[in-house]
Amino acid sequence: MSTRLKDLSKKDEILKGGHRLCAGCGASIAVRQILKGLPDDVELVVSNPTGCLEVSTTIYPYTSWNCSYIHSAFENVASTLSGVESAYRSLKKQGKTDKDYRFVVFAGDGGTYDIGFQALSGALERNHRMVYVCYNNEAYMNTGIQRSGATLKGAWTTTSPHGEESYGKAENRKDLTSIVAAHDIPYVAQASISNWRDAVKKAQKAFEADGPAFINILSPCHRGWRYPMEQTVEVAKKAVETCAWPLYEVENGEYNLTGKVKEKKPVEEYLKMQGRFAHLFKKEENKEVLDSIQQYIDEKWERIKYLAGEE
């Protein structure tokens, strides 16, 4: 399937305009990039739990989704869609439909790393043929920027404030992509909205996978990350260049680095672009925190390179 911009631009947009996501929101970019990877001539069912994407695209009586769409609770979107996928397989077996369907979840990191994790793990273990996409903005944005299991250490959020006693979020983030890869499903990937061709290619592979597929796509939120809204793509790009967000895939167990990093930049270049980390640069004692963030990024990067055979 082509990833030429000329061809992709001719594909129908399934997420239409008129929604009420903030201008410059990474989530809508992520959805549009992933859906550019959908094969032609298939029917699509999207399921979307509560979060910024859902509340902003489905304001009754309007919808921005030009496909079948099911809103699900925050904690069980993977179960909802796996039930639909099972019903489809049954209908196909009974000869009641001959259409070719694809099933995709778009869920935030709160819904994926934390509250919906059990349902996600179960759906992967049961081998449902669906693509689960986590649009990862590293916090619960819709309810006012609370920290999630995806939030990078040191970040300010409303539930990890900085001050006399705290430097922001105290814990390292959960490495969910690795946890999902440990389910041994056909396709797992980390993507970023800054690398659109890479994201589209990964989506194409995910939609073709003969079983569950998972894409964790970095989708910055300028409200929560505190940067000017026109810098969303630049911020995402810096995450890749500093290896704070390595781009890779795990295809039938084979690790592969995508979007090669020629020269890894210090993570400070990424953190300095965002107000949520500004406090770390104001106090001398926070130098240790910065060092530990760098160390965490380095260790993860070395591990991924090792797994991809690129030491």
Ligand SMILES: Cc1ncc(C[n+]2csc(CCOP(=O)(O)OP(=O)(O)O)c2C)c(N)n1
């Ligand atoms: C079971 C449950 N708990 C809490 C809420 C309130 N709630 C609505 S949206 C949301 C945050 C969603 O965060 P995330 O999944 O990261 O998506 P984002 O808003 O960042 O797009 C929360 C906590 C809810 N709707 N249901």
Ligand code: SF4
């Ligand atoms: S708050 Fe953030 S995630 Fe929510 S719509 Fe605005 S930019 Fe997007």
